[in-house]
Amino acid sequence: MKYMKKGLALTLTAALSIGLCACGSSKQADTASQAGAEQITLRILENDTAKSEGYLDELLNAFNEAYKDKGIQAVDANMEEYSNLAENGPYGYGPDVLYQANDKLMAYAEDKHIMALDRSSFECAEQIPDEAWDAFTVTVDGKQYTCGIPVNVQEPMLFYRKDLLPEGWESTWDADGNGTPDFFESWNSLYQYSKTIVDSSNGEKYGLAAPCNDLYMMAEFIFSYGGYVFGQNEDGTVNSEDIGFAAKDAAKGISALREFAGVMNEECIDDSIKQSRYSKVADGTYFCSISTPDTYVLFYDRLKEVYQAEGLSEDEAAQKATENLGMVELPGKMPSDGELDSDKADLDTVVMGGVNGYGISAYTEHKDACIEFVNFATSYEMITKRAEILGVAPTRSDVASSIGGVTNMIFESLNAGHIYLMPSVKAVDQIWDPMQTLLSDVAKDAFRESKGENVKYADESAIQEALEKASKSIYDAIYTLAN
Amino acid sequence: MKKEKISEVIITYAILILVSFVFFFPVLWLVLASFSSTGSIYDYDGFFPKSYSVATYIKLFNDTQMYDYPSWLKNTLFVSGFSCVISTVLVILTAYTMSRFKFKMRKPLMKTTLVLSMFPSFMGMTAVYLIMINFNMINNLWSLILIYSAGAPMGYLVQKGYFDTISASIYEAARIDGASNPTIFWKVTLPLSKPILVYTALTSFAWPWSDFILPNMLLKNRDLWTVAVGLTHLGETEFSRFAAGAIFIAVPIVILYFSLSGFLVAGVSDGAVKQ
Numbered sequence: 211m212k213y214m215k216k217g218l219a220l221t222l223t224a225a226l227s228i229g230l231c232a233c234g235s236s237k238q239a240d241t242a243s244q245a246g247a248e249q250i251t252l253r254i255l256e257n258d259t260a261k262s263e264g265y266l267d268e269l270l271n272a273f274n275e276a277y278k279d280k281g282i283q284a285v286d287a288n289m290e291e292y293s294n295l296a297e298n299g300p301y302g303y304g305p306d307v308l309y310q311a312n313d314k315l316m317a318y319a320e321d322k323h324i325m326a327l328d329r330s331s332f333e334c335a336e337q338i339p340d341e342a343w344d345a346f347t348v349t350v351d352g353k354q355y356t357c358g359i360p361v362n363v364q365e366p367m368l369f370y371r372k373d374l375l376p377e378g379w380e381s382t383w384d385a386d387g388n389g390t391p392d393f394f395e396s397w398n399s400l401y402q403y404s405k406t407i408v409d410s411s412n413g414e415k416y417g418l419a420a421p422c423n424d425l426y427m428m429a430e431f432i433f434s435y436g437g438y439v440f441g442q443n444e445d446g447t448v449n450s451e452d453i454g455f456a457a458k459d460a461a462k463g464i465s466a467l468r469e470f471a472g473v474m475n476e477e478c479i480d481d482s483i484k485q486s487r488y489s490k491v492a493d494g495t496y497f498c499s500i501s502t503p504d505t506y507v508l509f510y511d512r513l514k515e516v517y518q519a520e521g522l523s524e525d526e527a528a529q530k531a532t533e534n535l536g537m538v539e540l541p542g543k544m545p546s547d548g549e550l551d552s553d554k555a556d557l558d559t560v561v562m563g564g565v566n567g568y569g570i571s572a573y574t575e576h577k578d579a580c581i582e583f584v585n586f587a588t589s590y591e592m593i594t595k596r597a598e599i600l601g602v603a604p605t606r607s608d609v610a611s612s613i614g615g616v617t618n619m620i621f622e623s624l625n626a627g628h629i630y631l632m633p634s635v636k637a638v639d640q641i642w643d644p645m646q647t648l649l650s651d652v653a654k655d656a657f658r659e660s661k662g663e664n665v666k667y668a669d670e671s672a673i674q675e676a677l678e679k680a681s682k683s684i685y686d687a688i689y690t691l692a693n
Numbered sequence: 694m695k696k697e698k699i700s701e702v703i704i705t706y707a708i709l710i711l712v713s714f715v716f717f718f719p720v721l722w723l724v725l726a727s728f729s730s731t732g733s734i735y736d737y738d739g740f741f742p743k744s745y746s747v748a749t750y751i752k753l754f755n756d757t758q759m760y761d762y763p764s765w766l767k768n769t770l771f772v773s774g775f776s777c778v779i780s781t782v783l784v785i786l787t788a789y790t791m792s793r794f795k796f797k798m799r800k801p802l803m804k805t806t807l808v809l810s811m812f813p814s815f816m817g818m819t820a821v822y823l824i825m826i827n828f829n830m831i832n833n834l835w836s837l838i839l840i841y842s843a844g845a846p847m848g849y850l851v852q853k854g855y856f857d858t859i860s861a862s863i864y865e866a867a868r869i870d871g872a873s874n875p876t877i878f879w880k881v882t883l884p885l886s887k888p889i890l891v892y893t894a895l896t897s898f899a900w901p902w903s904d905f906i907l908p909n910m911l912l913k914n915r916d917l918w919t920v921a922v923g924l925t926h927l928g929e930t931e932f933s934r935f936a937a938g939a940i941f942i943a944v945p946i947v948i949l950y951f952s953l954s955g956f957l958v959a960g961v962s963d964g965a966v967k968q
Contacts, residue, residue: 261758288916289913298913301826303831303832485930488733489731515731515732519744
């Protein structure tokens, strides 16, 4: 009995210790809300690429050094990049400052999870064009509020290997002699070049291979032909009742996409190409593919590995990969009749784009410190560093013009209206699935005939009908099913 | 007769080998994928990688900037280890009580636990999340241990079945010799129950070791993730790392199962059949 009492006492002591340990650990985990009065700790949520490429460390170190005497320090929120602020913020587990695409941030803004900000509080305000600010503007009761600070523009880009350009392309693929291959200037030419590659390699290699089911990457086949996501009200606000995927000649564009899918690999029908494109562009199976600028490092890493496998040292491979990995904007011209086989390329390409930026959580206890941080992170020096390390296109005009090259080209495209920015309303969440289903089915259609199956989209009227059905599904998802 | 026997053996073995291959092949493929030198699933020569190296395993433990596998492994071990100890104690005590003692609410309690255990555990996830928020235990590994341990006694039936098989005359003899209830439990029951103890400990360890839903909900910080949560958040070009992580996490549990398989089989079979 004596031993039992001892045992019981030990058990209770252990249980008490465990309980105390649990409390201690919990307090450690909560940084911002439990920070002492003298030291403010901000939790910063950046994207994974910024973290893996070391930009986040650079930013935090620079900020902490600059603000060490002011009692503010910034730390990595150390959370999943798309962690849900609506779920974590109200309970004190979300970040104080978060970096996201405009559609994500503005979905939070509609539900008041992020703060409205005063543009004039930010030094970068004058350098950023109105198009970028518009992406972070929300209208409530007729009044406009800015809920994010634009940092960089994203648009789909073509990635290719410069050392795999066809020999003598200057004489065969540069009809206008402007020093740029025709297949980077018009979709007709890119289609013809892709067809040439497929034919000459007996279907083992491809020209362009891209995720045809991805609306973000393939929206140029809709927007260039007069289609749009949502219409506008008279006061300029987004009208999500007006869904424009079937508008004007969008069916012609989708018909062109179907034609292009026919010279791609069947991987383009589903998501598998999103993972394989890096390796297959690197090993030359695909001449080029479409992705966003922030994935540059993924193409680069694979290409470096290919050169290393060919026997180059790590440094040599890195240098060769830097020299040979090309990233250009999508071809600027499309055929207005949707016939890629023709030489008629008379429409300007309009791609879907997004603006990534910083938002400040409505649940932060340190609004002023957050503004200080965002001001620091959007300063000329930090945005320049960000563009250099991550290869992204900044929204600051001064940085874009000083870096030049592709960065400035993207910035100019935004100004020229060649980038259709994702509308900053929550309803955008509902467009992806119906359109992905349709685009995937259209791409699949290109392979049906060869498999002895019935073709579904043989003419424009069938495509028009499918686009209208998809628009109806989106409308239902926004106004019927969600309520 | 002899010929028939030989053909029976051959057919049996052929079927067994075929079935084993069906189950073994995906595992073999994953093992080979984890040794792929390029890391990408799309560089394969048909089904298998073109070239092999141990670089992924080295990267798994050294390249921790984005994916801190050693920390995930440590967290998983911490949660599984403590859950195993606490759950085993609670389950064994519950099962022993239900088996040995007759009290008024015994049958209703047994029926209630039986009914409750039929509901899937994720049904109460939202409630669990809110409770943990109020306890300030989000981002805390002890919250997982608490939930796993608190829920464990619900599954006491196999252990109760085992205790039911221990003859009452042994207890009576101990009682005649003057042993108290705790003494009987420590000195008579437990030494006779090694198989079921091992079985309980192993199953209590294995569940938190591979669980995903609960840790994914309660652990927000990357450095607190368990292996199951971490592996699902790997980047889209990290397939080899995923394969290596999945293989490595399986190693300890496989070793444990093989080394204790004798106890395990005895525990399951003795607990399942009432003699």
